Amino acid sequence: NFVLTQPHSVSESPGKTAIISCTRSIGSIASNSVQWFQQRPGSSPTTLIYENDRRLSGVPDRFSGSIDSSSNSASLTISGLETEDEADYYCQSYGVSSWVFGGGTKLTVL
């Protein structure tokens, strides 16, 4: 099976833009859709992005997803950072009869 690799941590200032990457180890990133989840401290995860770039209903348009075949990676972009965006972010995709999560990225907004 493949592995999704995320940076352990990302830091950025309020109002700026943060980009979190998710690189697929084997196979094309474009072969199966990528989802993104947010998990605030002490809370259960929530879904932000599905099918690479589609926002779940109610998710602010400050959150956007994309994939880049040249780097075989997906990205979550958060613009106009707010302190409440400080959380762990996970990418996820699927293989043959299995679902794979990235290791997670801790976003610090300071």
Added chain:
Amino acid sequence: QVQLVESGGGVVQPGGSLTLSCAASKITFSNSAVHWVRQAPGKGLEWVAFFRSFSNNKYYADSVKGRFSVSIDSSTNTLLLHMSSLRAEDTAVYYCAKADYGATYYYIDVWGKGTSVTVSS
């Protein structure tokens, strides 16, 4: 708004068994696709199992295959995760998550709040 509520967690000895439950409002599990996902203390998310009831498709992570099984109690509209031969590394918060079908495949759109399982003697 769909809500999922897990229960049944607790402390169990290594080698023991435990069954987790997930109750839902506004969906019927027999017509749905659902996942179990877990998170060990201080660690990331790990997919555990997927169940698509209407076609009886069940998929399990290698780490739990042969030890965990998913079923539905249709009379109470409850999703169950039967866990046996439990190990210390099964210690985690277990989330029930509903999946919706998009353009290409299933994606998680609703998460429960989780129930905690500790495997320890």
